[in-house]
Amino acid sequence: MMDQLHRDIQHSAPNAAHFAVAELARAPGRQVLVATQNIDGLHEAANTPLVSRLHGRLGEIWTPDAAAVAQDANATATSEYLLRGFDALSWAVEVSNKAGGRVRRVRQSLSLECGPADRPNVLLFGEGYGARRAACDHFLRSPVDAVFIVGCSGGVPIVRELALQARQHGAKVVLVNPFPEELFCADVVVPLPATLGCVGAVSAALA
Numbered sequence: 450m451m452d453q454l455h456r457d458i459q460h461s462a463p464n465a466a467h468f469a470v471a472e473l474a475r476a477p478g479r480q481v482l483v484a485t486q487n488i489d490g491l492h493e494a495a496n497t498p499l500v501s502r503l504h505g506r507l508g509e510i511w512t513p514d515a516a517a518v519a520q521d522a523n524a525t526a527t528s529e530y531l532l533r534g535f536d537a538l539s540w541a542v543e544v545s546n547k548a549g550g551r552v553r554r555v556r557q558s559l560s561l562e563c564g565p566a567d568r569p570n571v572l573l574f575g576e577g578y579g580a581r582r583a584a585c586d587h588f589l590r591s592p593v594d595a596v597f598i599v600g601c602s603g604g605v606p607i608v609r610e611l612a613l614q615a616r617q618h619g620a621k622v623v624l625v626n627p628f629p630e631e632l633f634c635a636d637v638v639v640p641l642p643a644t645l646g647c648v649g650a651v652s653a654a655l656a
Contacts (some may be wrong), residue, residue, distance in 0.1 A: 451569055452558050455507050457486075470599065475626055475651035481589045482538065488571050501537060501545045501584035503607065506552075509570035510563055514551040518580075520563035521547070548572075549580040567575040577649060585611055593620040600626060609633065623645065 456631050463471075474481040476496050484501045485492055490508055492500045505511070530540035535599055546552070552570050555562055559569055559598045572581065589611065596615040612622050612633055624635035 451507065455555065455559055458490070459488060461491060463491045463551060466599070467481050467491050467495035467497070471497040473597075479594070480538065482542070484585050484611065486601070486608075495593055495610060499542050499584075501535055501542050501581075503545075503572070503581050503585075505548060505569070505571040505581070506546075507559075507569055507571055508555050509552045510554075510559065511548060511566075511570035512551045512567050513549075517547070517551050518549055521524065538584070538588060545581050545584040547580070556619040582607075588612045589618060591618070593618050595621040595623055596637070597623045597625055 461620065470483060474483055482499050482597045483492055483497050483500060484503055486504045488504050488507045490502075490506050502648070524533070525540065526542065530537075530543075533540075535543060548570065563569070570578045572578065591625065593615045596612050598608060598612060616634075617621055622633060623637045623639060624633050
């Protein structure tokens, strides 16, 4: 099943919404973190610069590696990541996407390339987020202008938690959805179809 899903994803391409998010993320004068629950890698394919994959990426294999985790923790504590070419946020994204282990890209088949200690790099139902939250938690330690919740159900607890955390820093919560979600208590609701290929419709909410 995972192999078939991976093959389907390989034949997928970013749509107008992915490109709209990427354009907003690349806009000058703002630092933007995109946190996605999607496991298809299409935000990266749309050239979005900083993507924290909360639920992982199906095209990767994850291996537990305590030594690598310890090295990364030391790099975080000593700011050694600067010597590796990262700034603080891009390093937090790197740590998040490693998810407390080591990842490598799938070349052909998940089932053939996963060894006994390996697994697809996806968060399964009932598992905790752990290190996958690192980038979001880092980003939300500083004042945030706005949080855009795009095409997401209010039934996903971590999204509500992150929105609440941002709101406590004075952020405006902008819901970009085909229908309103009361659970998010959004300050602004932007109808989803109006945002496809139109960054101005969502960035106007920051005004």
